Amino acid sequence: MTSITESSSRYNQLEQMSVRDLLNHINEEDRTVPEAVAKAIPQLEKLVEATVAKMEAGGRLFYIGAGTSGRLGIVDASECPPTYGVPHGLVIGLIAGGDSAIRKAVEFAEDDEQQAWKDLQAYDITAADVVVGIAASGRTPYVIGGLRNARQHGITTGCIVCNPGSGVAAQADFPVEVIVGPEFVTGSTRMKAGTAQKLVLNMLTTTTMIRLGRVEGNRMVHMQLSNQKLVERGTRMVMEALHIPEAEARALLEKWGSVKQAVENYAGN
Structure with a gap:
């Protein structure tokens, strides 16, 4: 058949x-x-x-x-x-x-x-x-x-x-x-x-x-920052989560390597 x-x-x-x-x-x-x-x-x-x-x-x-x-x-x-x-x-x-x-x-x-x-x-x-x-x-x-x-x-x-x-x-x-x-x-x-x-x-x-906890809210908080587009996306996510300026969010992201780590280790929390 x-x-x-x-x-x-x-x-x-x-x-x-x-x-x-x-x-x-x-x-x-x-x-x-x-x-x-x-x-x-x-x-x-x-x-x-x-x-x-x-x-x-x-x-x-x-x-x-x-x-x-x-x-x-x-x-x-x-x-x-x-x-x-x-x-x-x-x-x-x-x-x-x-x-x-x-x-x-x-x-x-x-x-x-x-x-x-x-x-x-x-x-x-x-x-x-x-x-x-x-x-x-x-x-x-x-x-x-x-x-x-x-x-x-x-x-x-x-x-x-x-x-x-x-x-x-x-x-x-x-x-x-x-x-x-x-x-x-x-x-x-x-x-x-x-x-x-x-x-x-x-x-x-x-x-x-x-x-498995790899998404929070609706965001890819563990994504790899493998290109400029993703760095910019991650920066916006940190800005929105912490209500901080872009420069500060980008610095945090570059220091900790992921949105989740940047948010969790923010000194202002």
Whole structure:
């Protein structure tokens, strides 16, 4: 049976459409994605709660995926340290074919059911950690094998897939199934499926980091001051929190290295 993500597009003769029609139809399809994500929130809630519990106890979050799915996991993992000031080894994204596959597809890398577990073992993964498989189709051997091996070793597993009842979901303790339907270009899961996965990943790590105390109010008080824009943002945050002039706030920020430390160590408190 053809999976939903591989089923034929609702549109045809794409090459005969005008640019405006192509853009409008793609946008029409994209607008359905948040609705599909909303339906999966009860599943995602369970995965977030399990992830928070593991990370509060000192565990890490791993993503495994191939192609677009793997790249999305790497992007999400790489954004956690600068955004929330957590160590680079706390959220880790792994892609079939290794780091070279981030830029260039590695043929047949996703077909090896044993490689993901080897990749995870390189990080000394334990039952304290969580592994989330990302696969639009839900049938990627690299992801299925990684989750299966993780479960056999007592490791909590989750997944983000875009087909119901998939092989990947069968290996996940906490499956998240976001059913976005056929793609505008048949089978091009970097489109709606990829957008859905990105939204879910945003929700997963953002909610987890908030629950771990990495946000106060609505501010990223632990963010890394890695460029001038972030220094200026941090300065404004210190100014607003302490009601002090810009020069004083910037000096505090430069001295203590984070908004939270600057506020907590302000002599005027």
